[in-house]
Amino acid sequence: MVNAGEPSEREAATAAAGEPVSLPLRRNRAYRVFLVIQSLSALGDSFSYVAIPLLVLHSTGSVVQMGVVTGLTGVASIITGVFAGVVADRFDRRRLLMISDAARCLLYAIIPLVWLFATPLWLIYTLVPVVGVFSMLFQVTYVTVVPALVAPDQIARANGHLFATFAVAGVAGPALAGFVAAAAGPAAAIGIDSVTFAVSALGVLFVRIRPAPRVDAAAAAEGAGRGGVRREFWAGARFLWAHPVLRPLTVLLSLLTFLTYGTTDLVIYLLKHDLGHGDTTVGYVLAAGTVGTFLASAVVARVRARMGFGASWIAAFALAGAAVACLGLSRSVPVIAVLMTLNVMGTGVAGISSMSLRQEVTPSPLLGRVTSTFWTIHSALGPLGAAAATAAAAGFGVTTVFVAVGAAVLCVALTGTVTGIAQSTPRRALADTA
Numbered sequence: 001m002v003n004a005g006e007p008s009e010r011e012a013a014t015a016a017a018g019e020p021v022s023l024p025l026r027r028n029r030a031y032r033v034f035l036v037i038q039s040l041s042a043l044g045d046s047f048s049y050v051a052i053p054l055l056v057l058h059s060t061g062s063v064v065q066m067g068v069v070t071g072l073t074g075v076a077s078i079i080t081g082v083f084a085g086v087v088a089d090r091f092d093r094r095r096l097l098m099i100s101d102a103a104r105c106l107l108y109a110i111i112p113l114v115w116l117f118a119t120p121l122w123l124i125y126t127l128v129p130v131v132g133v134f135s136m137l138f139q140v141t142y143v144t145v146v147p148a149l150v151a152p153d154q155i156a157r158a159n160g161h162l163f164a165t166f167a168v169a170g171v172a173g174p175a176l177a178g179f180v181a182a183a184a185g186p187a188a189a190i191g192i193d194s195v196t197f198a199v200s201a202l203g204v205l206f207v208r209i210r211p212a213p214r215v216d217a218a219a220a221a222e223g224a225g226r227g228g229v230r231r232e233f234w235a236g237a238r239f240l241w242a243h244p245v246l247r248p249l250t251v252l253l254s255l256l257t258f259l260t261y262g263t264t265d266l267v268i269y270l271l272k273h274d275l276g277h278g279d280t281t282v283g284y285v286l287a288a289g290t291v292g293t294f295l296a297s298a299v300v301a302r303v304r305a306r307m308g309f310g311a312s313w314i315a316a317f318a319l320a321g322a323a324v325a326c327l328g329l330s331r332s333v334p335v336i337a338v339l340m341t342l343n344v345m346g347t348g349v350a351g352i353s354s355m356s357l358r359q360e361v362t363p364s365p366l367l368g369r370v371t372s373t374f375w376t377i378h379s380a381l382g383p384l385g386a387a388a389a390t391a392a393a394a395g396f397g398v399t400t401v402f403v404a405v406g407a408a409v410l411c412v413a414l415t416g417t418v419t420g421i422a423q424s425t426p427r428r429a430l431a432d433t434a
Contacts, residue, residue, distance in 0.1 A: 023151075025150065025154060025157060025158060025161070028149070028150065030149050030207050030208050030209070031149045031150055031158065033203055033206050033207050034145070034149055034207050035161055035162065035165060036203060037097075037101075037200045037203040037204060037207065038142060038162055038165055038166075039165040039168070039169060040196045040197070040199055040200040040203070041101060041138060041142075041196070041197065041200045042165060042166045042169035042170070042173075043169040043172065043173050043196055044104065044173075044193050044194075044196035044197045044200070045135060045169070045173070046169045046170050046172075046173025046174055046177075047173045047174075047176065047177045047189065047192070047193040047196065048108065048131070048177075048190065048193050049173065049174060049177075050173070050174040050177040050178055050181070050189075051177045051180075051181060051186050051189040051190045051193055052069060052070075052073075052124070052128055052186075052190065053069065053070065054177070054178075054181050054186040054189070055111070055115075055124065055186035055187060055189075055190060056069050056121070056124060058185070058186050059119050059121060059124075060121060065121070068125075069124055069125065069128055072125065072128065072129045072132075073128050073129055073131070073132040074132070075129070076129035076130070076132035076133050076136075077132040077133070077135060077136045078376070080132070080133045080136040080137060081136050081140070081372050081375055081376050082372065082376055083372070084136050084137045084139075084140040084141075084368070084372045085140055085236055085368035085369035085370065085371055085372030085373060086368070086369055086372075087137060087140075087368070088137070088140050088141045088144050088367075088368030088369075088371075088372075089144075089365055089366065089367070089368040089369055093141050093144055093145055093148075093209060093368075094145075094204060094207065094209045096137060096138075096141045097138060097141055097142065097145070097201075097204045098201050098204045098205070099134075100134040100135070100137050100138035100141065101134075101138065101197045101198070101200045101201035101204070102197070102198070102201040103130075103131075103134045104131050104134050104135065104138075104194070104197040105194045105195075105197035105198040105201060106194070107127045107130060107131050107134075107194075108127075108131065108190050108191070108193050108194035108197065109191065109194040110123070110127060111123065111124070111127065111187060111190050111191075112187040112188060112190055112191035112194075115187040140368055140371050140372050140375075141368065143355065143358075143359065143367065143368075143371045144364070144367040144368045144371065145209055146158055146159065146162075146359055147359045147360070147364065147367070148209050148364070149207075149209065152360055155356045155359050155360055156300055156301045156304050156305075156352060156353065156356040157300075157301035159300075159352045159355055159356050159359075160296070160297040160298070160300045160301055160352055161297065163293060163296065163297045163348060163351070163352055164293065164294055164297035164298075166293070167290050167293035167294055167297070170290065171287065171290055177189050177193075180192060235366060235369055236366060236368075236369030236370040236371075236372065236373035236374075237373050237377075239362065239366055239369075239370050240370060240373060240374060240377075243361065244420035244423070245309070245310075245357065245361070245420045245421055245423070246357075246358065246361070246370075246374070247420070248416065248419035248420050248421050249313075249354060249357075249416075249421055250374060250377055250378055252412055252413075252415060252416055252419070252421070253354065253378040254377060254378045254380070254381055255381075255412050256317060256409060256412055256413070257378050257379055257381055257382045257385065258381035258382065258384065258385035258388075259385060259389075259405050259408050259409050259412070260320070260324070260347065260385070260405070260409060261381075261382035261383065261385040261386040261389075262385055262386035262387075262388075262389035262390055263324060263343065263389075263405075264286065265386060265389070265390050266327075266389055266390070266393055266398055266401060266402060266405075267282075267285065267286070267327065267336070267340060268282050269390070269393055269398050270327070270328075270336070270398045270402070271285060271333070271336070273398070274398055274399075275331060275333070277333065281333060284333075284337065285333065285336055285337045285340055286340070288337035288338075288340060288341055289337070289340035289341055289343070289344045290344070291341050291344075292340070292341040292342065292343065292344025292345035292346075292347075292348060293344055293345070293348050295341070295345045295348075296344070296345045296346075296347075296348025296349045296351075296352060297348065297352070299349065300312075300348070300349045300352045300353060303349060304353050304356070309353055309357050309421075310416065310421045310422040310423060311422070312349065312350075312353055313349075313350050313353050313354065313416065313421060314413050314414065314416045314417060314421065314422065316345075316346045316347070316348075316349035316350040316353070317346060317347070317350050317409060317410075317412070317413035317416075318346075318410055318413045318414065319342060319343075319345070319346035320342070320343045320346030320347050320350070320409060320413075321346075321406050321407070321408075321409030321410035321411075321412075321413055322342075322406060322410060323339045323340075323342040323343040323346065323406070324339075324343055324402060324405055324406035324409055325402060325403050325405075325406025325407055325410070326339050326406070327339050327340070327343075327402045327406070328398065328399040328400070328401070328402025328403040328406070329399070329402075329403070358370060358371065358374065389401055389405065392404075
């Protein structure tokens with residue numbers, strides 16, 4: 001008789017063949033440890049998101065210098081995103097996770113140690129963008145690891161759990177960073193941040209990840225040959241373009257990112273400028289929106305199993321578009337909070353489904369490059385969209401912009417019904433009901 005905590009003969013044979021064992025997620029030790037690691041890493045990212053600007057402001061008193069540091073970090077992340085997929089596909093992914101977290105730990109640990117004796121601002125300008133490089137490398141690599149930890153029919157549910165941990169970290173991290181910075185100073189907060197990355201790096205030692213085939217084998221399989229790093233990078237773009245679902249998905253998501261990137265800015269403008277509420281109300285409304293992430297994480301696996309990727313993705317963004325349009329017509333703070341929750345839930349369901357689809361249909365040796373290419377393409381128009389939306393709100397009013405953006409999002413989502421997105425078939429059941 002097999003003990004409850006031991007794999008069956010079929011599961012052992014599957015593991016021996018190099019495939020993920022189809023254990024319920026609650027019994028999958030490697031996945032559980034990985035979830036904790038991701039939580040710590042996300043907490044560290046959100047912690048530093050507040051602690052670093054506070055340290056700069058504390059040292060200089062300049063909001064401009066805060067913006068410069070944040071901008072440099074963003075530029076470093078975008079540039080890294082271009083080649084992070086090649087790195088994730090060429091090297092051992094488990095080691096990359098460890099190196100990324102260990103590097104962030106060491107880089108952040110330097111700051112509070114130096115701050116004990118001096119406050120050289122050039123150190124922030126030097127170290128923080130490098131941290132952004134390792135953060136992006138970690139994010140791309142973790143996407144490639146999930147399919148090696150869980151069975152194919154568990155990917156959407158696993159991603160839902162991961163998104164939920166990100167939401168918790170996004171709320172808890174800034175709050176804790178603010179508390180520690182107020183009590184012991186921003187440098188101490190950064191020191192605690194480095195500890196979270198150290199624990200995360202050590203945790204990777206306890207995660208067994210099925211190794212991916214070498215990248216040259218993947219290139220040969222797709223006819224790309226061994227043309228070096230340049231050909232390896234373009235392999236991700238070629239795969240996206242050739243796939244009947246990922247190609248229209250990339251195009252539509254680029255448009256949707258352009259339209260929705262400035263939604264949070266518009267909500268803040270609506271609450272403060274049009275309705276005259278203070279920062280506390282803004283915080284409550286944005287926190288309520290975070291609830292949408294938890295709802296998306298809870299329902300995405302079952303929705304996708306019953307409706308299929310295409311129908312669930314289109315419906316999710318249609319819901320988000322309708323919620324955005326209604327934001328412009330509402331003057332009630334509770335209603336605005338509910339609409340923000342629905343908007344975040346819709347984009348969350350679509351985002352988790354999209355990531356899960358890429359992980360399911362992309363060969364493991366290509367997954368890093370496909371991920372980084374997909375992220376780079378579909379996020380490139382986001383900053384332009386935010387600038388356009390806020391400029392339009394100043395000129396035409398936020399109500400008009402909300403209605404126009406919501407209607408446009410709805411139209412783009414419905415466009416998916418005439419593309420390959422709508423042709424994906426539903427998966428009738430989930431093997432894991434954990």
